[in-house]
Amino acid sequence: MSPHRYLIKGATMPDGRICDLLIVAGLIQTISAKIEDTDAIVIKANGSVILPGLVDLHTHLRQPGREDAETVLSGSRAGAKGGFTALSAMANTSPVADNAGVVEQVFRLGQQAGLVDVFPIGAVTQGLEGVVLAEIGAMADSLARVRVFSDDGNCVFDPLVMRRGLEYIKKFDGVIAQHAQEPRLTVGSQMNEGEVSAILGLKGWPAIAEEAIIARDVLLVDHVKSRLHICHVTTAGGVEIIRWAKARGINVTAEVTPHHLLLTDDFARSYDPVFKVNPPLRTEKDVMALREGLCDGTIDIVATDHAPHSSESKECEWHEASFGMLALETALSIVQKTMIDSHLMNWTQVANCLSTAPARIAGYGDHGQPLQVGSIANITIVDPHASWSVDRDLSASKSRNTPFHGFELPGVVTYTFFKGVPTLFAGALVENDVS
Amino acid sequence: MRHLLSISDLTKVQALSILDTATELARVSDGAVKKLPTLRGRTIVNLFVEDSTRTRISFEAAAKRLSADVINFSAKGSSLSKGESLKDTALTLQAMGADAVVIRHGASGAPQRLADSDWMRGSVINAGDGTHEHPSQALLDAFTIRKHCVKGGNDLVGVRVAIVGDILHSRVARSNVLLLNLLGASVTLVAPPTLLPVGVESWPVKISYDLDKVIGSVDVVMMLRVQQERMNDLFFPNAREYSRYFGLNADRLRLMSHNSIVMHPGPMNRGLEIAAEVADSARSVIVEQVANGVSVRMAILYVLLAGGPLEAGVK
Amino acid sequence: MSIALSAPDISRALKRISHEILEANTSSDQIVLLGIPTRGAHLALRIAANMSSLAGHTIPVGMLDITMHRDDLRMRPPRPIMPTSIPDSGIQGRDLVLIDDVLFSGRTIRAGLDALGEIGRPHTVQLAVLIDRGHRELPIRADFVGKNLPTSIAQSVKVHLNEVDGIDEVLIEES
Ligand SMILES: [Zn+2]
Numbered sequence: 001m002s003p004h005r006y007l008i009k010g011a012t013m014p015d016g017r018i019c020d021l022l023i024v025a026g027l028i029q030t031i032s033a034k035i036e037d038t039d040a041i042v043i044k045a046n047g048s049v050i051l052p053g054l055v056d057l058h059t060h061l062r063q064p065g066r067e068d069a070e071t072v073l074s075g076s077r078a079g080a081k082g083g084f085t086a087l088s089a090m091a092n093t094s095p096v097a098d099n100a101g102v103v104e105q106v107f108r109l110g111q112q113a114g115l116v117d118v119f120p121i122g123a124v125t126q127g128l129e130g131v132v133l134a135e136i137g138a139m140a141d142s143l144a145r146v147r148v149f150s151d152d153g154n155c156v157f158d159p160l161v162m163r164r165g166l167e168y169i170k171k172f173d174g175v176i177a178q179h180a181q182e183p184r185l186t187v188g189s190q191m192n193e194g195e196v197s198a199i200l201g202l203k204g205w206p207a208i209a210e211e212a213i214i215a216r217d218v219l220l221v222d223h224v225k226s227r228l229h230i231c232h233v234t235t236a237g238g239v240e241i242i243r244w245a246k247a248r249g250i251n252v253t254a255e256v257t258p259h260h261l262l263l264t265d266d267f268a269r270s271y272d273p274v275f276k277v278n279p280p281l282r283t284e285k286d287v288m289a290l291r292e293g294l295c296d297g298t299i300d301i302v303a304t305d306h307a308p309h310s311s312e313s314k315e316c317e318w319h320e321a322s323f324g325m326l327a328l329e330t331a332l333s334i335v336q337k338t339m340i341d342s343h344l345m346n347w348t349q350v351a352n353c354l355s356t357a358p359a360r361i362a363g364y365g366d367h368g369q370p371l372q373v374g375s376i377a378n379i380t381i382v383d384p385h386a387s388w389s390v391d392r393d394l395s396a397s398k399s400r401n402t403p404f405h406g407f408e409l410p411g412v413v414t415y416t417f418f419k420g421v422p423t424l425f426a427g428a429l430v431e432n433d434v435s
Numbered sequence: 436m437r438h439l440l441s442i443s444d445l446t447k448v449q450a451l452s453i454l455d456t457a458t459e460l461a462r463v464s465d466g467a468v469k470k471l472p473t474l475r476g477r478t479i480v481n482l483f484v485e486d487s488t489r490t491r492i493s494f495e496a497a498a499k500r501l502s503a504d505v506i507n508f509s510a511k512g513s514s515l516s517k518g519e520s521l522k523d524t525a526l527t528l529q530a531m532g533a534d535a536v537v538i539r540h541g542a543s544g545a546p547q548r549l550a551d552s553d554w555m556r557g558s559v560i561n562a563g564d565g566t567h568e569h570p571s572q573a574l575l576d577a578f579t580i581r582k583h584c585v586k587g588g589n590d591l592v593g594v595r596v597a598i599v600g601d602i603l604h605s606r607v608a609r610s611n612v613l614l615l616n617l618l619g620a621s622v623t624l625v626a627p628p629t630l631l632p633v634g635v636e637s638w639p640v641k642i643s644y645d646l647d648k649v650i651g652s653v654d655v656v657m658m659l660r661v662q663q664e665r666m667n668d669l670f671f672p673n674a675r676e677y678s679r680y681f682g683l684n685a686d687r688l689r690l691m692s693h694n695s696i697v698m699h700p701g702p703m704n705r706g707l708e709i710a711a712e713v714a715d716s717a718r719s720v721i722v723e724q725v726a727n728g729v730s731v732r733m734a735i736l737y738v739l740l741a742g743g744p745l746e747a748g749v750k
Numbered sequence: 751m752s753i754a755l756s757a758p759d760i761s762r763a764l765k766r767i768s769h770e771i772l773e774a775n776t777s778s779d780q781i782v783l784l785g786i787p788t789r790g791a792h793l794a795l796r797i798a799a800n801m802s803s804l805a806g807h808t809i810p811v812g813m814l815d816i817t818m819h820r821d822d823l824r825m826r827p828p829r830p831i832m833p834t835s836i837p838d839s840g841i842q843g844r845d846l847v848l849i850d851d852v853l854f855s856g857r858t859i860r861a862g863l864d865a866l867g868e869i870g871r872p873h874t875v876q877l878a879v880l881i882d883r884g885h886r887e888l889p890i891r892a893d894f895v896g897k898n899l900p901t902s903i904a905q906s907v908k909v910h911l912n913e914v915d916g917i918d919e920v921l922i923e924e925s
């Protein structure tokens with residue numbers, strides 16, 4: 001049997017067709033109702049759904065700087081386990097990815113790991129400080145060919161800086177991914193401002209702090225005719241504004257995280273900082289609006305905002321704890337739970353919002369290709385009928401801060417193919433040496 | 436009951452039983468009896484990560500009158516101020532064999548973190564956490580109110596209480612709202628809109644921005660301390676204006692109804708939220724609150740610690 | 751389960767104890783009764799009423815909660831504290847009679863003596879109980895006993911009084 005020939009038997013395509021699919025030398029060679037190939041390694045996928053390899057537009061890989069929490073390699077492993085074939089490494093590392101050197105380093109580390117494509121995101125401003133533009137052109141021209149820029153973790157707050165950034169990236173059809181957070185309205189904020197924060201005595205984080213920036217930036221991007229992506233939308237009001245902007249033809253895309261599709265600020269009642277995240281968990285009403293927005297296309301994609309943190313950053317008081325949650329390994333299950341099992345979406349829509357659309361927004365041409373003959377074999381197979389119990393200690397990430405520990409989730413990712421080679425095989429990670 | 440983290444942990448029966456126990460124990464505090472053997476051999480740690488001499492002393496007196504061994508662990512000069520984590524501190528306290536930890540902490544929820552973690556096994560008593568709760572203060576306030584305002588009956592049904600001042604940042608207000616409501620009192624919060632939390636609409640209280648409209652029709656006026664650090668944070672124009680609208684001065688004292696009382700959890704800013712002549716007036720029960728604090732904290736320690744081992748997992 | 755004492759038995763026993771206390775103490779105006787809650791306190795009230803009519807003047811009576819002095823607190827869930835009320839006469843220099851329903855290990859009485867020590871210093875302390883069921887664990891005995899009831903350690907003795915239980919009776923239960 002050849003290690004470069006894989007025959008997937010009986011898988012359900014996103015559109016519901018049941019097919020066999022033959023992968024040869026990194027490409028999808030044949031799709032047909034019945035394929036026989038004695039040379040290929042056969043994978044029985046009856047009852048499983050086959051998806052284009054998942055693409056994450058929002059990943060914190062922590063390298064360089066916080067290798068105790070995650071590395072490009074450990075994050076790649078978590079990605080492969082979660083069904084991802086492409087990750088986008090956020091710029092808030094130490095040093096910050098605001099120059100060609102850092103983005104090329106991260107890009108190379110991704111290549112060396114060889115489990116997924118790691119596409120670095122460049123900072124919009126030097127040091128994420130929101131004052132001076134980073135070397136955007138140099139990052140775009142670097143080996144890493146950066147197209148997505150973000151100060152994520154910080155908001156590009158100064159409207160003039162945001163305007164200049166949006167204008168500047170038009171040169172190479174880039175996009176700015178904005179972390180929408182009005183800083184003055186969120187000084188010291190700890191959680192969603194509302195009934196729960198009032199009871200818990202934790203400083204509130206008003207929805208308006210997010211919505212005000214979204215509103216400003218859709219107007220700005222319309223004015224300068226550039227391209228804007230809104231990171232992790234969390235509020236019903238934010239969805240409304242984006243819906244309005246899209247109706248006006250404004251060039252804006254938006255993402256929602258899996259956790260904001262499922263969890264509410266009620267989880268903060270435990271004061272367990274594993275539920276502390278930026279932007280914060282919101283209310284039931286917001287969760288429902290986000291699901292609806294994802295469903296009707298107002299929100300284009302699901303992005304994980306995978307944010308690993310060392311245990312000492314979470315085993316402490318809520319105030320002291322860092323913001324962020326693990327997400328790569330649970331993302332698809334959460335999307336199945338919130339969108340498929342609730343009959344809001346079908347698998348074609350899931351394939352779009354977790355693969356095709358993020359690849360298109362970021363310009364990752366090798367990813368998000370349709371499952372058809374000739375496409376690069378970036379493929380994820382999920383068994384939607386199986387369920388699993390999340391155990392943080394079994395995570396492939398170096399960190400343990402999953403909010404879903406102990407949750408019973410539907411959908412088990414069984415196989416991930418990265419450029420025709422399995423990185424996850426029958427549920428087990430495969431350490432590749434892709435060359 | 437293993438911990439006292441929030442008033443919401445208490446049923447009405449449990450709250451009343453603490454108050455009734457405190458009533459009996461008050462004899463110990465003010466009578467000839469100074470010490471009971473009840474908690475002999477028990478170790479209680481006062482973990483005061485945030486300074487509060489008065490609360491610490493009150494818990495210490497309560498513990499000592501029940502013959503417990505008391506260890507004071509204050510933030511100043513301790514490893515905690517040098518960045519030791521709450522977890523490491525808890526592990527240390529566990530190693531020392533603490534049966535209970537009385538914790539005062541600047542971070543909301545820190546006591547619950549201690550209680551929910553497996554870092555230590557003892558009881559956790561919240562002695563004030565951030566802007567969350569201060570349950571022992573609410574219990575001593577209810578005890579004081581019951582003594583002055585309730586004829587017959589053991590709950591607070593029919594008692595009208597106004598809580599005045601910085602509700603947004605007040606753990607005393609949060610615990611009092613819960614407890615007064617649990618015991619049947621009706622509560623009105625009086626504050627400038629800037630000092631009321633978003634979400635207060637869901638609390639079982641009435642809201643007023645006008646102290647003068649409320650003051651004549653309540654039995655209890657509970658004044659809250661204005662924290663110095665709020666002064667420059669845009670909550671009100673300046674101290675003078677705050678005092679003019681929300682301070683309890685002699686003129687407002689005259690508007691109060693017959694038999695009504697003035698309370699303050701201390702420490703007071705005389706001349707800001709409360710005028711000196713009000714604090715020292717016959718209506719003021721502020722000094723008595725301090726004395727009642729010891730009895731109520733003895734009752735809390737008794738209820739949490741005197742009993743035998745609980746089944747595992749019972750809160 | 752068997753009935754050890756009926757209502758008339760209890761009434762007779764209390765009358766006899768009342769007589770005996772008065773006989774044992776030469777100056778009846780020095781006597782103070784303190785019942786141990788819950789049922790001991792009710793017995794004390796009944797005995798005080800008997801004694802008052804026999805002596806022709808009011809015998810002071812109160813109750814003494816011993817909960818905070820128990821040495822077995824940690825062996826069971828926390829129990830509520832009962833009220834303590836000391837008669838206006840006080841106990842200083844008096845002939846004090848502690849009254850309880852059942853004398854068993856003696857630990858309750860030991861706690862009672864500790865509790866007394868914090869209130870004052872009586873001239874004498876005597877003990878009256880409705881039932882002495884034996885099995886003492888401490889060197890304590892009763893001065894006045896309504897009925898000695900030999901029991902096995904496995905049995906339990908239940909005193910029911912009208913004021914609390916709606917009926918006067920003493921039962922022995924096998925457990
Ligand atoms: Zn972000």
